[in-house]
Amino acid sequence: MENNSCIRQQADIKQINRCKDTVSELSESFDHLANGLSLVGNSVRLKILYLIFEEKRLCVCDLSDILGMNISAISQHLRKMKDRNLLTTEREAQTIFYSLTTEYSTLLNPFFEILDKNKILATT
């Protein structure tokens, strides 16, 4: 697994060890955060999140129509994001509406703002 040459001659051993400690301390945090960000780092899911952010709530069917994609495909994306607590659902008869959880709404806001700015640029 580990091989190759290196460990450079003038490596700062203190620094290396400090970094190793950080990595082992935060190991789970890194995994958890990366997993959350990987959900947002997909253009279909990013679109879904932004649309829900703008429209407050949407159902699978709406999103399927808007994005021109299979309902099943959208449903599977929504599931992943619900599992990771980016989205919540509320049922209204047969329709299930998805909306952003407040926590992720705040966290993702800087990115939505970037998109908002681009939107202004695109329309003018």
Place this chain on the structure above:
Amino acid sequence: MENNSCIRQQADIKQINRCKDTVSELSESFDHLANGLSLVGNSVRLKILYLIFEEKRLCVCDLSDILGMNISAISQHLRKMKDRNLLTTEREAQTIFYSLTTEYSTLLNPFFEILDKNKILATT
């Protein structure tokens, strides 16, 4: 490609069309942003970014040692992030140091802060 049933009876056509417009207007923005976020949404790369953020600059060799991973694997991660302008390099003799670009340093700061907080919790 598109099939299935749906388009719910009481769908808000205006809303659907407004959303379709947004998606087509921002299509490239979505792709670009999602691509950037997908880079951060990988635990190895997130670790690399956070370590470089903390230590200001690191070389492949250091990172390989810290993360217990193949130099080649790290190098390929660094390349991707350099290509997408998350990282810059400066050469010092045979060693190439990677550091964060200011733009992404700002953008990623909220996430680094989350990790910082967890670090305090982990050590106390």
Place this chain on the structure above:
DNA sequence: TTATTATTTAAGCAAATACTTAAATAATAC
């Protein structure tokens, strides 16, 4: 109860991603 509408889930396949190995490039030391 059966039919319809809205949605989810499971299985399979295809494309993308991450890591390994080995070879290539590049700067310094001898």
Place this chain on the structure above:
DNA sequence: GTATTATTTAAGTATTTGCTTAAATAATAA
């Protein structure tokens, strides 16, 4: 010049991810 150190790149493999199809669940309407 050759040898060494630091790094990148290319090719192959294996795992993961996203989408398709088909079947399952769940609420409402007839």
